Amino acid sequence: xxxxxxxxxxxxxxxxxxxxxxxxxxxxxxxxxxxxxxxxxxxxxxxxxxxxxxxxxxxxxxxxxxxxxxxxxxxxxxxxxxxxxxxxxxxxxxxxxxxxxxxxxxxxxxxxxxxxxxxxx
Amino acid sequence: xxxxxxxxxxxxxxxxxxxxxxxxxxxxxxxxxxxxxxxxxxxxxxxxxxxxxxxxxxxxxxxxxxxxxxxxxxxxxxxxxxxxxxxxxxxxxxxxxxxxxxxxxxxx
Numbered sequence: 001x002x003x004x005x006x007x008x009x010x011x012x013x014x015x016x017x018x019x020x021x022x023x024x025x026x027x028x029x030x031x032x033x034x035x036x037x038x039x040x041x042x043x044x045x046x047x048x049x050x051x052x053x054x055x056x057x058x059x060x061x062x063x064x065x066x067x068x069x070x071x072x073x074x075x076x077x078x079x080x081x082x083x084x085x086x087x088x089x090x091x092x093x094x095x096x097x098x099x100x101x102x103x104x105x106x107x108x109x110x111x112x113x114x115x116x117x118x119x120x121x
Numbered sequence: 122x123x124x125x126x127x128x129x130x131x132x133x134x135x136x137x138x139x140x141x142x143x144x145x146x147x148x149x150x151x152x153x154x155x156x157x158x159x160x161x162x163x164x165x166x167x168x169x170x171x172x173x174x175x176x177x178x179x180x181x182x183x184x185x186x187x188x189x190x191x192x193x194x195x196x197x198x199x200x201x202x203x204x205x206x207x208x209x210x211x212x213x214x215x216x217x218x219x220x221x222x223x224x225x226x227x228x229x
Contacts (some may be wrong), residue, residue: 021142029186029190037166037220044207044209044218044220044221044222045158045160045166045209045223046220047211047218047219047220049219050218058218059217060217061217061219062122062217095166097166097167100168100171100177102172102176103153103171103172103173104156104168104172104177106153106154106156106171106172106213107156107168107171107172107175107177107211108156108166108168108211109168109180111166111167112165113165114165114225117172
């Protein structure tokens with residue numbers, strides 16, 4: 001079964017750093033792009049960026065460029081979303097999602113369960 | 122950056138009725154690059170339609186997508202109780218993805 005399993009909920013203080021993870025299984029991890037999507041409380045979906053684990057080619061939404069870092073460790077089939085200094089406005093649910101198989105290459109076909117991040121003093 | 126606009130913001134309908142959801146892009150996009158998702162409370166989004174009109178695996182045929190250029194439509198032919206949810210369109214262009222703001226389909 002193809003699945004993405006994300007790390008658990010986090011509660012952090014403003015200014016702290018954080019790295020959350022998304023582990024893929026059941027498919028060739030290095031062959032599909034994986035994106036990250038933010039959903040703030042009660043709001044819609046926002047695409048943050050995407051990484052190709054095969055060569056770590058990474059693209060960011062202009063809205064998130066410089067605010068987060070996306071990385072991957074293909075040896076353990078895991079991608080990461082990282083903040084160096086959290087803000088209260090980073091409080092949200094974060095999803096990872098895998099690119100679809102051909103011909104659904106430009107859609108996200110497999111989704112993780114989401115990681116809830118709460119930033120509060 | 123291409124901006125997607127969805128209308129209406131909320132659609133109040135009864136089970137059995139037809140739902141028509143609109144997604145408009147700020148500039149023309151390839152149909153290959155347009156997808157639709159369903160999200161229910163407490164759940165991750167689910168891919169419904171890719172390439173503007175192709176149903177994803179396991180999606181019932183009451184869901185259909187159409188459109189081209191800047192105007193795209195998701196149609197649910199007869200609403201089932203489980204179809205009441207939020208629907209998002211998403212596009213890909215210039216190595217970037219964007220989502221629309223969503224349309225909530227709720228029970229009238």
